[in-house]
Amino acid sequence: MPCYAASSPSSAPIGGASAILSSDVPVADPDVRTITAVLGTLPAGTTADTKFATVLIVIVLTTISAGVFFLLLGYFKLAGWCVSCLIR
Numbered sequence: 001m002p003c004y005a006a007s008s009p010s011s012a013p014i015g016g017a018s019a020i021l022s023s024d025v026p027v028a029d030p031d032v033r034t035i036t037a038v039l040g041t042l043p044a045g046t047t048a049d050t051k052f053a054t055v056l057i058v059i060v061l062t063t064i065s066a067g068v069f070f071l072l073l074g075y076f077k078l079a080g081w082c083v084s085c086l087i088r
Helices: 026-040 048-075 081-087
Strands: none
Touching (some): 026 048
């Protein structure tokens, strides 16, 4: 698989886009599917402003919930339990 370095934007896919848009990085794929599923539940005549606000709310709530999850993980010191499993 090709590696798109930040120093060579002309070699990146889609005219200089970063590697985030590359198919080599599947991290954003579940987010895209979630947003598509949420937008699929909206009525057919929904305006673009309503769709934008809906996507924005989904992104904000996902970010806040992930932040709270990692905050609680750190607060209760539960982050180290999986490291010992990987070392064995």
